[in-house]
Amino acid sequence: MDSTSALELPDVPKSLLVVGGGYIGLEMGTVYAALGSEVTVVEMTDGLLAGADRDLVRVLHNRLKTTFKNIYLSTKVVKMEDTGDAVAVTFEGKDAAGEHRFDRVLISVGRTPNSGNIGRENTRVRVIERGFVEVDDHRRTADEHIYAIGDIAGEPMLAHKASHEAKIAVEVISGEEAAWDVRAIPAVVFTDPEIAWCGLTETEAKAKGVAYKTARFPWTALGRAMTLGRTEGLTKLVFDPATERLLGVGIVGVNAGDLISEGALAVEMAALARDVGETIHPHPTLSETVMEAAENFFGASVHMARPRR
Numbered sequence: 189m190d191s192t193s194a195l196e197l198p199d200v201p202k203s204l205l206v207v208g209g210g211y212i213g214l215e216m217g218t219v220y221a222a223l224g225s226e227v228t229v230v231e232m233t234d235g236l237l238a239g240a241d242r243d244l245v246r247v248l249h250n251r252l253k254t255t256f257k258n259i260y261l262s263t264k265v266v267k268m269e270d271t272g273d274a275v276a277v278t279f280e281g282k283d284a285a286g287e288h289r290f291d292r293v294l295i296s297v298g299r300t301p302n303s304g305n306i307g308r309e310n311t312r313v314r315v316i317e318r319g320f321v322e323v324d325d326h327r328r329t330a331d332e333h334i335y336a337i338g339d340i341a342g343e344p345m346l347a348h349k350a351s352h353e354a355k356i357a358v359e360v361i362s363g364e365e366a367a368w369d370v371r372a373i374p375a376v377v378f379t380d381p382e383i384a385w386c387g388l389t390e391t392e393a394k395a396k397g398v399a400y401k402t403a404r405f406p407w408t409a410l411g412r413a414m415t416l417g418r419t420e421g422l423t424k425l426v427f428d429p430a431t432e433r434l435l436g437v438g439i440v441g442v443n444a445g446d447l448i449s450e451g452a453l454a455v456e457m458a459a460l461a462r463d464v465g466e467t468i469h470p471h472p473t474l475s476e477t478v479m480e481a482a483e484n485f486f487g488a489s490v491h492m493a494r495p496r497r
Contacts, residue, residue, distance in 0.1 A: 191216060194294050201225050201291035203257075205277055207265055209236040211377040213296035214252070218379045221255045228258040228290070230265060230279060237377065241389045243404070244440040247422050248383055255380070260284040268293060301340040325367040327357040335361065349373050372436070372455035376445035381421060384448035387436030387455040388426050401429040403461070405481035407441055409491045412472040418442045423477035425451075425464070427485060432461040434482075443474055450478055461485040 189197075191212045200223045206213040209231030217227045229236075229252075236252075236259070237245050253259060263281030274289040303319045312331035314322040320343075321336045323329055329336050335357040338350035352370070359366035372386040393400040407413040407421035421441020428435055437451025454464055465482035469475050483489040 189292065189294055191294070191296055191299075194220075197292070203290045203292075204228070205230065205275070205288070205290040205293045206296060207293060208296040208298070209233070209238075209259075209261070210296060210298065211237060211379075212299070213294065214248075214377065214379050216294055216296065217256060218252075222380075226257040227255075228260070228288070229256060230260045230263050230281075230284070232262070232264050234262050236261075237383070239391060240377075240383065241385060241391050241424065241438045243390070243422060243424055244383050244385070244438050247420055247440040248377075248379055248381060251381055251420055252379070258284070299339070299345065301345070303340050325369070326360040327353050327368065328360070344373055344375060346373065346375060370456075372452045374445075374448045374452045376448065378445065381418065381441045382444035383438075383440045384444040384451075385436065385438040386448055386452040387434070389436055389438060390424070390426055393426060393435075398435075399429055400435065401427050401485070403427065403481045403485035405477045405484055405489060405492065407474075407477060409480075409489075410472075410474070410477055411491075412474050412476070413441065415472070416442060421474075421477070423447075423481045425461075425478075425481045425485065427461055432485070434459045434461065434464060437478070439477070441474065441477075447475055447478065450475065454478075 194216050204220050204225045204227050206217045206229045209229055217229055221227045236249055260281060260283055263279050263284050265277055266280045267278035269276045274291060275293045276287055276289055278287050279285055301319045303315055303321055311334055313334055314330040316322045321329055321340050323336050323341045327335045327337055337353035337357055339345040341353060356366045356368055374386040377383040390402055403425045405423045408419045413419045413421055424438040425434060426436035434454050439447050461482050465479055469479040480489045480491060
């Protein structure tokens, strides 16, 4: 089944295999594990959530190891057969080679834009790589009378990105001045714990050769996390080392998706480390971690003081 049919099951399978360690597979796996399924995840690469910050993923991975039955990395599915009462799946990998049986299998190896079979060939709309439609900063396609928003208009394929694009398109169509000018689109993986990020990640900075400096605040030093019994979280900020401008924010922990908006605002407003660190945050809250991480940039976090070298 795919992620759509996984939302329509009449019952909860005793065992579920999730093929693909991306955000859709992990989200659905989290749901079914909470409902009582024994969830196994198989991923052909050496890590979950490829492209996401490894420090954040590590926290999630450690938690999922306690809620999922198995997580197999660097493992391929080479054969699947519906035997009637189960699905026989053959793995190829050092940790799980051989045949395994599951009640259900969720295929979650990525989604593609639905740009076919919509009459596009009767327009001047131009399709680029992976089936995305080419749009300009006004969300106008190569056909001046047609606009495109959402998944079809390119990555990231997120609902809130589509809503923002819709506002731009409608304003332009109405004769208003509007354009796509976004520095930080927040992304959230709704697992347990959640992972959220916006702006530049350390993974991207390394890949692009961008100079950066990070500041972290572990939730083990956070009073609110202690009261919740969920201290596995981490808040991580990425700064320009020359200007101390905030370039990106990453958070893993309970309610990370609710916390990331502050990071998106700070990145959009070109906030500096001192701006974030000197903004008073309420105590005791989870949001304090953003302030404390910024203070850690200067080695001045009250709850985790470290002299700056």
